[in-house]
Amino acid sequence: MTEAPGLRMFVDGKWVDALNGRTFPDFNPWDDGVVVTVAAGDADDAVEAVDAAARAFPAWSESTPAQRQRVFLTAADLMQRRAGEIRDLLAVETGCGASFAGVQVEFAATLFRQAAALAYAPVGDALASDLPGTHALARRRPVGVVGSITPWNAAVSLSARALAVPIAVGNCVVLKPSEESPWSGGLLFAEILAEAGLPPGVLNVVPHAPGEAGGIADVLVGDPRVRRLNFTGSTVTGRRLAENAGRHLKPLLLQLSGFNPLLVLADADVPAAARSAAYGSFVHQGQVCMCSRRIFVEEQVADAFTEEFVARAERLPVGDPREPGVEIGPLINEWALRLIERRVQEAVDRGATVLAGGRAQGPCYPATVLTDVPADCELALEETFGPVAIVERVPDADAAVERANDSPWALSTGVITGDEGRGLRLARRLTAGMVHVNDSPVNDQPHMPFGGSLDSGWGRFGTGPGRDDFTEVQLVTSRAT
Numbered sequence: 001m002t003e004a005p006g007l008r009m010f011v012d013g014k015w016v017d018a019l020n021g022r023t024f025p026d027f028n029p030w031d032d033g034v035v036v037t038v039a040a041g042d043a044d045d046a047v048e049a050v051d052a053a054a055r056a057f058p059a060w061s062e063s064t065p066a067q068r069q070r071v072f073l074t075a076a077d078l079m080q081r082r083a084g085e086i087r088d089l090l091a092v093e094t095g096c097g098a099s100f101a102g103v104q105v106e107f108a109a110t111l112f113r114q115a116a117a118l119a120y121a122p123v124g125d126a127l128a129s130d131l132p133g134t135h136a137l138a139r140r141r142p143v144g145v146v147g148s149i150t151p152w153n154a155a156v157s158l159s160a161r162a163l164a165v166p167i168a169v170g171n172c173v174v175l176k177p178s179e180e181s182p183w184s185g186g187l188l189f190a191e192i193l194a195e196a197g198l199p200p201g202v203l204n205v206v207p208h209a210p211g212e213a214g215g216i217a218d219v220l221v222g223d224p225r226v227r228r229l230n231f232t233g234s235t236v237t238g239r240r241l242a243e244n245a246g247r248h249l250k251p252l253l254l255q256l257s258g259f260n261p262l263l264v265l266a267d268a269d270v271p272a273a274a275r276s277a278a279y280g281s282f283v284h285q286g287q288v289c290m291c292s293r294r295i296f297v298e299e300q301v302a303d304a305f306t307e308e309f310v311a312r313a314e315r316l317p318v319g320d321p322r323e324p325g326v327e328i329g330p331l332i333n334e335w336a337l338r339l340i341e342r343r344v345q346e347a348v349d350r351g352a353t354v355l356a357g358g359r360a361q362g363p364c365y366p367a368t369v370l371t372d373v374p375a376d377c378e379l380a381l382e383e384t385f386g387p388v389a390i391v392e393r394v395p396d397a398d399a400a401v402e403r404a405n406d407s408p409w410a411l412s413t414g415v416i417t418g419d420e421g422r423g424l425r426l427a428r429r430l431t432a433g434m435v436h437v438n439d440s441p442v443n444d445q446p447h448m449p450f451g452g453s454l455d456s457g458w459g460r461f462g463t464g465p466g467r468d469d470f471t472e473v474q475l476v477t478s479r480a481t
Ligand code: ADP
Pocket: 149, 150, 151, 152, 153, 176, 177, 178, 179, 213, 214, 217, 232, 233, 234, 235, 237, 238, 240, 241
């Protein structure tokens, strides 16, 4: 990986240059070294990719379950065989540490195995009918071409999720990875799935230079052959995409920002709570949409919890994620680092107290804990994509629920309590699309419904529920003449 080889794009089963001939450098956020030079696609390449996907669709939608199953089982094995190499790639392309990179590889391999099983799942229901002698079938069928737009932060798991279920149920995909992760979030999958036997055109990957996502997205939204979109990224971009998609009546699945709470109740096991809080706030230096940003802790345990949480934050080693033991690697880019610095500074200027971290170290920002953050600071109002947690004392569990729900975002919430039943009862009152009792909000398994409520998105990914978003039901009735 030190030689920075060139990567082309993948269209119609072939590795090709961008039609415009341009390339762009893919940087390592740790040292700004060029990891690889990548073809810089644009709208014209996206049209070619949609052409290829549309051509491949009739045959792929009629492929046998055995063929689809074989592709995904082989791809799962290839992912695991290449795990070490993929972990290294995630480190240099996205600054991801070895343990979270390992989680991503396992997630993708498991997802692929579940996608393989989907090939043989029932494709519909036989319905009762009030008309005598009539047969009625509600059959789920693939929709055609699916456009997938994915982010860099968990490049392997999120791109795997954006393509596996759609393809397993018979669709063809055009994947637009993030400009920050064209390799691990895109071209890697082209390589693996092609080697696993996926026919040409079923998966096409169009990478692009920074600032040029819009032209490719416009093709995916506007081309009538693309029947569904799925997007994982920020609420700001998702809203823009949804406005545009609305004009074309194009259904889309949206996984957007979170601003996730962790509730620590007075009966919690304090060391366990501090462990969940540290993982939930600082995994992959806080660059996971499910990360806990706001920790509401009941007064009785607030001192003990804060002391342990701060001690854990201070122990997290900062540095190059390729070094063993490093937990906090670089932020994805300079812009992200400066945004965190600015927001923490604003909070401090207005009276917040820094209990841990709070100062950049090269391209990294250490695990940071703040308290007394004024409610109208940017930090207290919306997601800041980095390792910064706000601790807030609350008088009781009702106040914790009220504060947790006081946000337009509702992705994931953790509740730490000694009484599991109480946690389950509180879950009913929380707006979040996902609630985890006695775990951090960072919690995801490929077969479970993943998604948020309110401004955190629409629809659910998952090898179970996700199928509904990538198929449509056709009703067929028949009777003898
Ligand atoms: P993040 O902050 O996680 O990078 P973004 O919403 O900026 O979130 O990026 C998520 C995905 O959205 C990336 O693939 C990015 O290239 C893409 N993207 C950025 N701008 C647009 C746009 N105007 N239309 C569609 N997709 C876009």
